[in-house]
Amino acid sequence: MLDPADKRRMLTRLKRIEGQVAAVRRMVDEDSYCVDVLVQIAAARGALGKAGTVLLGAHVEHCVRDAFERGDAEERQAKVDELMDVFARYAGVAR
Amino acid sequence: MLDPADKRRMLTRLKRIEGQVAAVRRMVDEDSYCVDVLVQIAAARGALGKAGTVLLGAHVEHCVRDAFERGDAEERQAKVDELMDVFARYAGVAR
Amino acid sequence: MLDPADKRRMLTRLKRIEGQVAAVRRMVDEDSYCVDVLVQIAAARGALGKAGTVLLGAHVEHCVRDAFERGDAEERQAKVDELMDVFARYAGVAR
Amino acid sequence: MLDPADKRRMLTRLKRIEGQVAAVRRMVDEDSYCVDVLVQIAAARGALGKAGTVLLGAHVEHCVRDAFERGDAEERQAKVDELMDVFARYAGVAR
Numbered sequence: 207m208l209d210p211a212d213k214r215r216m217l218t219r220l221k222r223i224e225g226q227v228a229a230v231r232r233m234v235d236e237d238s239y240c241v242d243v244l245v246q247i248a249a250a251r252g253a254l255g256k257a258g259t260v261l262l263g264a265h266v267e268h269c270v271r272d273a274f275e276r277g278d279a280e281e282r283q284a285k286v287d288e289l290m291d292v293f294a295r296y297a298g299v300a301r
Numbered sequence: 302m303l304d305p306a307d308k309r310r311m312l313t314r315l316k317r318i319e320g321q322v323a324a325v326r327r328m329v330d331e332d333s334y335c336v337d338v339l340v341q342i343a344a345a346r347g348a349l350g351k352a353g354t355v356l357l358g359a360h361v362e363h364c365v366r367d368a369f370e371r372g373d374a375e376e377r378q379a380k381v382d383e384l385m386d387v388f389a390r391y392a393g394v395a396r
Numbered sequence: 397m398l399d400p401a402d403k404r405r406m407l408t409r410l411k412r413i414e415g416q417v418a419a420v421r422r423m424v425d426e427d428s429y430c431v432d433v434l435v436q437i438a439a440a441r442g443a444l445g446k447a448g449t450v451l452l453g454a455h456v457e458h459c460v461r462d463a464f465e466r467g468d469a470e471e472r473q474a475k476v477d478e479l480m481d482v483f484a485r486y487a488g489v490a491r
Numbered sequence: 492m493l494d495p496a497d498k499r500r501m502l503t504r505l506k507r508i509e510g511q512v513a514a515v516r517r518m519v520d521e522d523s524y525c526v527d528v529l530v531q532i533a534a535a536r537g538a539l540g541k542a543g544t545v546l547l548g549a550h551v552e553h554c555v556r557d558a559f560e561r562g563d564a565e566e567r568q569a570k571v572d573e574l575m576d577v578f579a580r581y582a583g584v585a586r
Binding site: 297298299 | 487488489
């Protein structure tokens with residue numbers, strides 16, 4: 207899925223997001239102002255969305271491409287359906 | 302991009318969304334309760350997200366597949382970059 | 397809910413969004429490139445989100461404020477619950 | 492902002508989300524299928540959105556209410572502006 211360099215970068219990215227969520231937790235624990243906490247939660251959500259975007263790129267480049275080059279009609283359709291489902295989840299669309 | 306049957310369905314879907322937005326406008330004009338208007342705006346946004354999901358499916362099935370089957374490395378990369386950009390727009394991710 | 401000037405601006409805003417959705421429909425009808433259509437659909441969604449944000453501001457300023465100044469505990473709680481429901485709808489959170 | 496019971500629940504909720512992000516990181520490390528990872532990232536985003544919704548409710552109930560009951564016009568306007576900014580961030584609307 208991810209080549210070694212992309213995988214290393216993705217792991218770093220996710221580690222950083224864990225740190226963002228831990229920082230949000232500390233803010234709540236220290237009774238920080240709600241709006242500051244809400245802004246940091248939105249930032250962590252944004253970072254997860256960015257991680258998802260990068261991973262989606264790798265997925266299309268590798269897995270979807272493989273299915274299109276080597277797969278049969280059924281496998282290709284399965285990849286398209288999966289992508290639509292993932293897209294809908296991130297776009298906040300009910301399925 | 303869209304085969305004739307899918308295109309006809311997409312046109313109907315978009316016509317219906319225009320009607321939803323027009324209905325929201327009438328609600329504002331008639332001083333409807335804000336929360337009712339906000340819920341209908343959210344419904345129209347959801348319907349646009351659904352239209353986007355369907356169109357994305359057709360796009361991957363036709364355009365992306367063509368690029369993967371017939372295009373060179375540059376065209377394939379262009380399709381992946383476009384998909385990531387579109388995904389980020391719908392996921393509300395800053396680019 | 398909206399004072400006359402804000403109402404007029406909101407009606408203009410919604411009329412413009414109807415135009416954006418109609419333009420998307422024409423793009424589909426003319427077989428425009430899917431990604432261009434997807435970008436315009438995302439723009440219309442963004443415009444609806446912006447309209448929702450403006451309306452929410454007016455709602456809090458007038459209706460929520462009224463409930464907080466004049467309402468009893470039940471009315472205040474109803475306003476808070478409504479706001480959370482609306483927020484969740486726009487944030488794409490399952491309720 | 493949060494009363495003691497709500498604060499305890501929020502801390503537990505955020506701790507769980509840290510665990511979700513850590514689990515996503517392990518999935519990437521073990522080369523799990525991209526789509527499975529994308530679905531779990533979407534779930535963590537959804538959980539953050541839910542946490543934001545709950546916190547927003549508490550914010551309106553306490554801070555906004557205080558400003559409306561005791562604050563002057565400037566403070567009330569500041570609360571409305573903050574709420575619109577937060578709403579736009581979660582709705583993925585450019586400001």
